Amino acid sequence: MKIFVARLAGTPVFDPTGDQIGRVRDVVVGLRITGNPQVHGMVVEVQPRRRVFLPITRVRRIEAGALVFTGRLNMRRFEQRATETLVIGEVLDLSVRVGDEPMTVYDVAMEESLPSRWEITKVALFKGRRREPRTVDWGEVSGFDTLQKDQGAAGLIAAFESLRAADVASALHELPSKRRIEIARELTDDRLADVLEELPLDDQIGILGTLEPERAADVLEEMSPDDAADLLHDLPEEQAARLLALMEPGEAAPVRRLLTYADDTAGGVMTSEPVILPPNATVAEALAHIRQQDLPPAVAAQVYVTRPPTETPTGTYLGVSHFQRLLREPPSTLLGRVLDPSLDPIRPDFTLRQVHAFLANYNLVAAPVVDELGRLVGAVTVDDVLDHLLPDDWREGDDRDH
Structure with missing residues (x-):
């Protein structure tokens, strides 16, 4: 059975008794000099926003809309090893080559070669702006071992498309800073606004600071006024004033009003847009x-x-x-x-x-x-x-x- 990894993003994970304990956030593989990469396991997010590791040997079955495992899940927080690669976070959108032809990865497929042993066997790619899809064997592709400064974001965004903003925020938080910023820049203004509202404050400030001021103001306009006010309150005073000045007056007005209240009061935490x-x-x-x-x-x-x-x-x-x-x-x-x-x-x-x-x-x-x-x-x-x-x-x- 062939399973495309990007489609696993957000899949519910069930324990042997049938209780849902989390959702798949990524697949961990070990890249090798020769041969297909071996799947080590899944990164599963459990509450409250803890990412843990589920070994592939404990996965009983993967079916439409569900992954079922056996045994007990170790609740120690997942830590990626130097020899491991995250498929969704690090492989999607890589620029690679098939022969002399440059292409971009938008998904990979894994298959069970032996009982409880899975390998990455296929790579789904597209070329150029037309994004004409093509699927080839893993061994036909070169370039996975090269650190790329210009890795794109389209494939990862596609994998996030069906996820709630809170889930996308959680996934972004776990990515390397450079990759997180790449993805954030490619999201639409309204989608990025929803995601920012769910991120820790440090991530919000970091992402907003990498955007052009005009785009940052547009994103703030899409946020709820109380969340925008909270974020602006923690920015340097000059930066906050500049962004407020760039916002449309009608969008900035409720944010300015909220900024007049102390943080630890009803006025400081309220929404100015109830029904x-x-x-x-x-x-x-x-x-x-x-x-x-x-x-x-x-x-x-x-x-x-x-x-x-x-x-x-x-x-x-x-x-x-x-x-x-x-x-x-x-x-x-x-x-x-x-x-x-x-x-x-x-x-x-x-x-x-x-x-x-x-x-x-x-x-x-x-x-x-x-x-x-x-x-x-x-x-x-x-x-x-x-x-x-x-x-x-x-x-x-x-x-x-x-």
Whole structure:
């Protein structure tokens, strides 16, 4: 059976009892001077964002949408040896030669030569801008042993295409810095913005600093205002001011407002773009808004009702309608009639401890933030609070041995 490695990216990994324990992130091989490379195993990501090694000898079967292994998984963090190569992270997009013909790798195939022994046997390549595909035997290709400064990114991006932004961020974080930057530069602005929001702050700053200022400003515009503000807050003051000046005024305005609040307050962590509607909007309109696919679940959990204007800072804040209440009401009901009168808003200067206590006391996933003029200026969600309560390096997982 021939299995193309790039298609394994993100495949769920199941233990012998049928429980999913993680997802495939890469395949580890040993390149040899002669003969096909031997597959050593898989890099599997388990929670919380820990990458561990699964020996190929423990893989029972690989099928559509699943990889099943036997025995126990060693939870020690994966460390790549000097003699090992990561197929997805280091082989895809290499410039190689088939005879005298220059080509680019976009995938490789592995096959089981003996029970529990897998080898890389085929290389899928393309040539030039037309990207006409061609598959050849591994032995026909030369150039895998050469360190390349101009390695492309198309193949790795294709392998990431079906992954969630958080999974792409995790994969990028594990790549060498040069490779990470290459991939980031090739992502579209909106995709890169989504990925940056999931990366550790050091990675965010490193990637943003390699972009042309105009492109960096475009990416910041695609980020949610609170995430963009968090990132700008940690940049040198001159760089942050320059990027803000390059952003479209309408996109920069909410970010500038968020930067006026202290980091450890409700104003500093809130989103300035919750779902806001006027009191004469209907339940049907509200449900249509919260059905939007790009809304995080915590933001979609409730609709805030204000007098016009309905962009922050809004007109007078009137109240909130929870989505469960909306589901129980006739579609034609006006939002002004289904407000929760028991929930008081919080102030922008609430500390994170106060916000945390407020959400916990009322079993909420989000809360309105209202200023001294009675205007809604944003909403704090439970994920905003968690991001700031957890250690700075929480996205990188726990390095302690199990």
